[in-house]
């Protein structure tokens with residue numbers, strides 16, 4: 538797969554975050570291009586999640602600048618970022634177990650459109666049912682759409698969790714370990730879905746870009762246009778899957794271990 542070309546959709550420069558003496562993220566820089574699937578790999582504790590949470594406004598970085606389509610978005614709230622077209626998934630499931638799959642999707646989009654208060658008092662569908670149905674079909678979860686999410690298998694809940702991030706028709710979605718805890722037989726299906734969502738017309742007219750943190754190396758190598766390797770809070774390498782596989786420093790520090 539050839540890397541996607543063009544000006545940056547997301548640009549991160551000089552990002553730093555310390556916890557006391559721990560330099561969790563120490564001068565990280567990278568760019569994600571429109572339409573790109575950008576992987577982030579690295580050993581446990583290398584700063585991947587801290588970088589993610591800094592980009593997503595969930596924690597305040599000590600230094601650095603984050604730009605979306607050339608605009609400074611450093612320190613904007615997650616809700617404001619969502620309104621500007623940035624979605625995310627978490628390492629842990631965010632579904633409401635007592636609500637149906639379809640309602641989980643609708644609520645995810647209502648969150649995008651307003652406050653918790655407005656979500657609670659919005660009309661039950663808010664015109665979002667068609668969008669939810671589109672994603673239910675794309676994610677092949679029609680047979681469980683009216684079941685309570687808590688009654689589904691972990692893998693099915695993970696699919697609902699990922700689908701929720703797409704209700705707001707984002708330009709960019711940051712996925713934190715989409716394969717974690719998922720049965721290996723479902724991993725290929727998640728990869729296929731993300732490739733579909735990366736193409737134009739999968740949802741609405743938009744081609745979505747991704748930043749994906751993942752420990753499953755086969756998944757990352759197959760899915761991503763480019764991959765960034767983080768080690769001890771710093772960027773060790775950025776390159777295509779073939780370049781990363783052939784990078785001796787990366788092999789010694791991470792992949793070879």
Ligand SMILES: Nc1ncnc2c1ncn2[C@@H]1O[C@H](COP(=O)(O)OP(=O)(O)OP(=O)(O)O)[C@@H](O)[C@H]1O
Pocket residue numbers: 556559560561579580581582583584585586587588
């Ligand atoms: N809230 C916190 N308070 C103190 N130290 C933290 C906090 N969050 C992260 N750290 C430390 O920062 C470093 C980077 O952690 P981070 O979770 O970002 O790494 P990671 O690459 O995402 O790891 P994993 O692959 O295990 O999820 C680690 O040393 C971690 O212990």
